[in-house]
Amino acid sequence: MVNRLENKVAIITGGASGIGAAAAKLFAKEGAKVVIGDLNVEAGQALANEFPESITFVKQDVASVEDWENVRDVTLEKYGTIDILVNNAGISVAKSFFTMSVEEYRRIVEINQVSVFLGIQIVGAVLKDKGYGSIVNTSSLNGLVAGAVGYTDTKFAVRGMTKAASAELAPQGVRVNSIHPGVIETPMTMEGDAVEQIKEFAKHIPMRRMAQPEEVANLMLYLASDESSYSTGSEFIVDGGMSQ
Numbered sequence: 001m002v003n004r005l006e007n008k009v010a011i012i013t014g015g016a017s018g019i020g021a022a023a024a025k026l027f028a029k030e031g032a033k034v035v036i037g038d039l040n041v042e043a044g045q046a047l048a049n050e051f052p053e054s055i056t057f058v059k060q061d062v063a064s065v066e067d068w069e070n071v072r073d074v075t076l077e078k079y080g081t082i083d084i085l086v087n088n089a090g091i092s093v094a095k096s097f098f099t100m101s102v103e104e105y106r107r108i109v110e111i112n113q114v115s116v117f118l119g120i121q122i123v124g125a126v127l128k129d130k131g132y133g134s135i136v137n138t139s140s141l142n143g144l145v146a147g148a149v150g151y152t153d154t155k156f157a158v159r160g161m162t163k164a165a166s167a168e169l170a171p172q173g174v175r176v177n178s179i180h181p182g183v184i185e186t187p188m189t190m191e192g193d194a195v196e197q198i199k200e201f202a203k204h205i206p207m208r209r210m211a212q213p214e215e216v217a218n219l220m221l222y223l224a225s226d227e228s229s230y231s232t233g234s235e236f237i238v239d240g241g242m243s244q
Ligand SMILES: NC(=O)c1ccc[n+]([C@@H]2O[C@H](COP(=O)([O-])OP(=O)(O)OC[C@H]3O[C@@H](n4cnc5c(N)ncnc54)[C@H](O)[C@@H]3O)[C@@H](O)[C@H]2O)c1
Pocket: 013, 014, 015, 016, 017, 018, 019, 020, 037, 038, 039, 040, 060, 061, 062, 063, 088, 089, 090, 091, 092, 111, 138, 139, 140, 141, 180, 181, 182, 183, 184, 185, 186, 187, 188, 189
């Protein structure tokens, strides 16, 4: 199957790295025009330079209302429409209740949770007016089962927000689903302090390995495309059997 996203326009946040970058490349390969919003200007621009016909980089802090409005406006000016929103940008902070400051807590809530609210409100409004679209929200396995404070809470919130948004938007022709990746080999897992712990942990995953970001991007592609036309408000797990 080719061109599964022909004539579609997608916004992917956190598209400069890891899962978001894999999704941007895959969506572009499948015929979409992709706008990646990310704080990482160097990596984001490099990816856009690699695919000048199909990928555009816009600097964006997903916690900022103005930046969301700018990404929406740039996308509409350049491509005239929006069909797909992938709320993918996120951070993880490996701390406990007793070492995390309230400032750190508020920051993770802004980046992982408030960002998804803003994306649905600001970009989702375009899809709603069009009466068509798909929103994919990146939660985590920690949106289903416990992990670290802050990360777990915000990823549960993304899962809940997906339900609220899908209930509101289903009659308007817009689908909203959440994805729940397990352990994926990206800078988030491989460049932190816990690399050795994560590698050890991966040996105990039923499939005995981490996933590559492309394996998550494939699920995003399915949910972004019309192939998933009757799925909304649902949770899609990609975890090598960890939660079975
Ligand atoms: N890697 C995993 O094992 C794993 C597992 C479950 C869920 N996830 C989720 O997948 C998503 C992507 O993670 P990844 O593993 O590709 O991580 P990553 O660190 O490789 O990529 C995240 C991207 O988000 C961007 N970003 C961070 N804060 C931002 C902000 N305020 N505004 C805009 N962009 C911002 C970063 O610059 C980076 O390019 C995240 O939501 C993460 O929580 C990852």
